[in-house]
Amino acid sequence: MSFWTWTLAIALAVFGGAWLMRALGRRLTGNAPYFRDMPYAVAFGYVAAVAAVIGGAVLWVQPNAVFFRWAVQGFVIAAALAFVFRLAGRHIGSEGTRKAFRTMPLTAAFGILTILVYAVLAIFAGLLAPYGQAEVFAQPNMLPGGDPASGGDPAHPLGTDQIGRDLLTRLIYGAQNTVGIAFATTCLAFLLGGSLGFLAAVIGGWFDNLLSRAVDVLMAIPSLIFALLLMTIASAWAGSERWLLTIYMIVIIAVIDSTRVFRLARAVGQNIVVMDYIEAAKLRGEGLRYLIFREILPNATAPLLAEFGLRFCFVFLTIAALSFLGVGIQPPLADWGTMVRDLAQFINFAAFSPLAAALPLMAAGAIALLTVAVNFVVDWVLHRSSGLKD
Amino acid sequence: MGERLLTITDLRIEGRADEQWIPIVNGVDLTLDKGEVLGLIGESGAGKSTVGLAAMGYTRDGVRIAGGSVEFDGIDLVNAPLMQKRALLGKRIAYVAQSAAASFNPAHKLIDQHSEAPVRHGVMRKGESEEDAIELYRRLRLPNPEEIGFRYPHQVSGGQLQRAMTAMAMSCRPDLIIFDEPTTALDVTTQIEVLAAIRDIVEQFGTSAIYITHDLAVVAQMADRIKVLLRGDEVEEAPTRQMLEAPQEDYTRSLWAVRSFKRPAKPAPAADAVPVLSVQNVTAGYGKATVLRDVSFDIHEGRTVAVVGESGSGKSTAARCITGLLPPRSGQVELDGQALPLDYRNRSKEQLRQVQMIYQMADTALNPRKTIGEIIGRPVEFYLGLRGKAKRARVEELLTQIELPPGEFIDRLPSELSGGQKQRIGIARALAAEPKFIICDEVTSALDQLVAEGILKLLARLQDDLKLSYMFITHDLATVRAIADEVVVMKDGEVVEQGPKADMFTPPHHPYTDLLLSSVPEMDPDWLSELLAERGRDNLGDAAVGSMD
Structure with missing residues (x-):
């Protein structure tokens, strides 16, 4: 049978199966309310999920579905780790943290665990990494796995790159460089965008107009291209001082991203500024600083915190993208974006040697994992802060 | 049936x-x-x-x-x-x-x-x-x-x-x-x-x-x-x-029985007494629209002036002119015979302290992230310069004054209080500045009747104890009857009638006052039918209000 006949047959089977499942449920349980009031979409969801599980099992036994098996294994291991972590959190720590862990979804536990691991790796990179980040070894392009039979080396469990640097070491140092710089950039963006946004909301009038139009102008330029342009200029300024370029990059990305923070802070601030307690404070004769930091900021923390998580991911991806394009974090500093670029051509070997294709995927996976983890935590924080209001 | x-x-x-x-x-x-x-x-x-x-x-x-x-x-x-x-x-x-x-x-x-x-x-x-x-x-x-x-x-x-x-x-x-x-x-x-x-x-x-x-x-x-x-x-x-x-x-x-709370009106002030607050020929508006036209009224020490009118009649705008949030286009506001700067930003701390405000929605008038102690303590610290133990003692005293046990409330957040309790905190925050004059903007309209009565009684007691003057903005005539000494009736930004309470509630009225008074539902089940018969049903509705102009 052709691909299309298969697709059609499976779809028909799922559609019919859902109807059959609901009808059978009603018959067998004597029309229990659960089956009686079940919308067709819900029944369809159940049957489609079963079909997906069966499909997954079929895929699992295919000999060349290596990446699928890795993904499933990784997923199961991550879930198990998160479960253990949450279980531990429920019994260790203060009353407050234990209560937080009791109501925490597994996704958030996974996110927090991942962020903790990244933080430890970044902070103690010098101690944890087996070699130096610029150390070059004799054998380049060694495959991960550490098995000499398949082109690996036990001394380099994740292999080496195109000029023979240890990949495990560079992944660990990459956490320090990429994540650390992204964190600093995000903080700067929030300081800048947040304070200007609140100021615009409180003062309003021409000041608000001026800042908002300036931000509109900055936002009108595609951010990656704008960053690339500014980085090109900055690299001319930096000259041979490579570390200066990193500082320029932090400032450039912070300014570009602070426009988004500005908009959020201004919108949130405007909702708070119209409250009577702000009017009461103004009539009391309070200054701007008191208004912003004591009256507005405490009420804006939830949305700002959520935005911080998201913005961190974007900044992080921008840095990785700039490094991939060659103007970001400069060699020999290890950086995940650069690592993906340097090893990118190995992806072509995926069909013959999954291990070779894994070389660029490890750094890409590190980026993806952190992004997903941060988003899980942000979702949870958002849910909690909105739930508290009800 | x-x-x-x-x-x-x-x-x-x-x-x-x-x-x-x-x-x-x-x-x-x-x-x-x-x-x-x-x-x-x-x-x-x-x-x-x-x-x-x-x-x-x-x-x-x-x-x-x-x-x-x-x-x-x-x-x-x-x-x-x-x-x-x-x-x-x-x-x-x-x-x-x-x-x-x-x-x-x-x-x-x-x-x-x-x-x-x-x-x-x-x-x-x-x-x-x-x-x-x-x-x-x-x-x-x-x-x-x-x-x-x-x-x-x-x-x-x-x-x-x-x-x-x-x-x-x-x-x-x-x-x-x-x-x-x-x-x-x-x-x-x-x-x-x-x-x-x-x-x-x-x-x-x-x-x-x-x-x-x-x-x-x-x-x-x-x-x-x-x-x-x-x-x-x-x-x-x-x-x-x-x-x-x-x-x-x-x-x-x-x-x-709630509606039976009534306070006798106080004797009229001496003719030469300087009013605590005097609004003189104020005209104000937003953008091109004029919301207040030539509004004047006086408020004397220890007295309550109720400003009555429907929504859109300009009563809240009058309050905004007095506080200086909306500088009037012409006219002025005097405190103790001294003209106040029109914009609140130009007023001295002392002038700001004398005029305080209590808001309609206690929910939005209290910062949800601050404890009661911080909310009431801020004006104590800001105006009177009290800190540490002295500040806390003053806050406790204020809480006792508004009939809430201090030990129980001082560390709570506004979300942990009932509507009536929140409104009391709003009152305490106004009192903390030790003002002469307080604007009460519909302070009871969001509350249940029993709770509202408690607030009115509290305000009346505080007035007697502290010689406060109130401007009481409301659309509820039962409230006016309960605590006002004088009444100002507003419609479309103008004062249509003003005078002592007794005069307002005895005929003859201005036609608009009459419409307002007769529209307040009474407990008599036949009231609506009788009123409709009196007004003539076909004229009822928007036409009735329109014909009053």
């Missing part, structure tokens, strides 16, 4: 909070015959809306029916299949919500929303339903019935919207309509139109209704029987006249 339509027996409803189910309604029984109107009254939190919704077999999210039965015309609504309930709701049972403005979809025309239910239920086709809508609009005495349905909700006034919503509920000619506080958000003069319209249409079609409200005088006009609820329990139930004349329970009697 006839056939039984709705029977609720031993209804128990629970709500989910802090991971457990907490009872909201504990075993309420209720019956309703065809063509009968039942009034459900109680304070907020009494469970009246919850019972009203349960009569439709519906509960809000996080709420469940834990026991008992709801039987509508022989159908068990608690256990009925979803499909069966869907076929009933909107067709045989309809609901009119408190805020019509929030309940209409702003993106669709009124008549399209009107036709939705009849078309969906297959009662009428679109064209028929639109003709029917126009007929209903006419019966509800909406102006321009042929045309009004083709407007969007924001193009129609609040009272008209509430009537359009009643028309929508009528679209399928239901057997039962649940009215959930349909006139609470409206001005007194508008309220009358809506009440009269609702009562007529319910009578014409012989519809049964459950009328939920916290206003006794309103329910007296609408209902055949009244049921009183308190914290999810039934207090008593009786036919309207009997309930009004001879309530059996203490709680009901206390509800009835």
Whole structure:
């Protein structure tokens, strides 16, 4: 049978199966309310999920579905780790943290665990990494796995790159460089965008107009291209001082991203500024600083915190993208974006040697994992802060 | 009356909070015959809306029916299949919500929303339903019935919207309509139109209704029987006249007695006394629109001046001019005979301290992230320079003054307080500045009657103890009667009449004052009918207000 006949047959089977499942449920349980009031979409969801599980099992036994098996294994291991972590959190720590862990979804536990691991790796990179980040070894392009039979080396469990640097070491140092710089950039963006946004909301009038139009102008330029342009200029300024370029990059990305923070802070601030307690404070004769930091900021923390998580991911991806394009974090500093670029051509070997294709995927996976983890935590924080209001 | 339509027996409803189910309604029984109107009254939190919704077999999210039965015309609504309930709701049972403005979809025309239910239920086709809508609009005495349905909700006034919503509920000619506080958000003069319209249409079609409200005088006009609820329990139930004349329970009697709080007006001030606050020929507005025209009034020490008027009459704008939030275009505001700078930013700390404000919505007037101690302590620290122990002692003293035990409240957040307690905190924050003059902007209108009475008594006591002067903005004449010494009546940004309270409440009145006074519902069940007969029904509605200009 052709691909299309298969697709059609499976779809028909799922559609019919859902109807059959609901009808059978009603018959067998004597029309229990659960089956009686079940919308067709819900029944369809159940049957489609079963079909997906069966499909997954079929895929699992295919000999060349290596990446699928890795993904499933990784997923199961991550879930198990998160479960253990949450279980531990429920019994260790203060009353407050234990209560937080009791109501925490597994996704958030996974996110927090991942962020903790990244933080430890970044902070103690010098101690944890087996070699130096610029150390070059004799054998380049060694495959991960550490098995000499398949082109690996036990001394380099994740292999080496195109000029023979240890990949495990560079992944660990990459956490320090990429994540650390992204964190600093995000903080700067929030300081800048947040304070200007609140100021615009409180003062309003021409000041608000001026800042908002300036931000509109900055936002009108595609951010990656704008960053690339500014980085090109900055690299001319930096000259041979490579570390200066990193500082320029932090400032450039912070300014570009602070426009988004500005908009959020201004919108949130405007909702708070119209409250009577702000009017009461103004009539009391309070200054701007008191208004912003004591009256507005405490009420804006939830949305700002959520935005911080998201913005961190974007900044992080921008840095990785700039490094991939060659103007970001400069060699020999290890950086995940650069690592993906340097090893990118190995992806072509995926069909013959999954291990070779894994070389660029490890750094890409590190980026993806952190992004997903941060988003899980942000979702949870958002849910909690909105739930508290009800 | 006839056939039984709705029977609720031993209804128990629970709500989910802090991971457990907490009872909201504990075993309420209720019956309703065809063509009968039942009034459900109680304070907020009494469970009246919850019972009203349960009569439709519906509960809000996080709420469940834990026991008992709801039987509508022989159908068990608690256990009925979803499909069966869907076929009933909107067709045989309809609901009119408190805020019509929030309940209409702003993106669709009124008549399209009107036709939705009849078309969906297959009662009428679109064209028929639109003709029917126009007929209903006419019966509800909406102006321009042929045309009004083709407007969007924001193009129609609040009272008209509430009537359009009643028309929508009528679209399928239901057997039962649940009215959930349909006139609470409206001005007194508008309220009358809506009440009269609702009562007529319910009578014409012989519809049964459950009328939920916290206003006794309103329910007296609408209902055949009244049921009183308190914290999810039934207090008593009786036919309207009997309930009004001879309530059996203490709680009901206390509800009835609320409106009796009255304070004698103080003697007039000496003719040469300098007023604490004097508003002189103030004209103000937003942009090109002029909201206040040549407004003048004086407030003397230890006295209360009530500023009365409907929404849009400019009473809150007058307060904004006094506080300096809206600098007037002409005229001035004097404090103790000294002219105040028009803009609050140019006023000295001392001038700001003397004029304090208490807000209508205590929810938005208190910063939700600060404790009570911080909220009250800030003006103490800011104006009086007290810190540490002295500040805390002063805050405790203030809390005692507003009759809240300090130890219990000082570290709480506003969200952990009831509405009345929050309003007391608002009062304490104003007192903390040790002012001479306080503006009370509708301070009791968001509160239940019993709680509101407590606040009024507190304000009266504080005035006697501290020699405070109040400007009391309100639209509720019962409040005016209770605590005002002088009254200023405003309409469309102008003062139409002002003088001592006794003069205002004895005829002859200015025609607008007369309209306001006669529109306040009274506890007499015949009041509405008599009033309508007096005014002549056809002139009622927008025309009545218009003719007063």
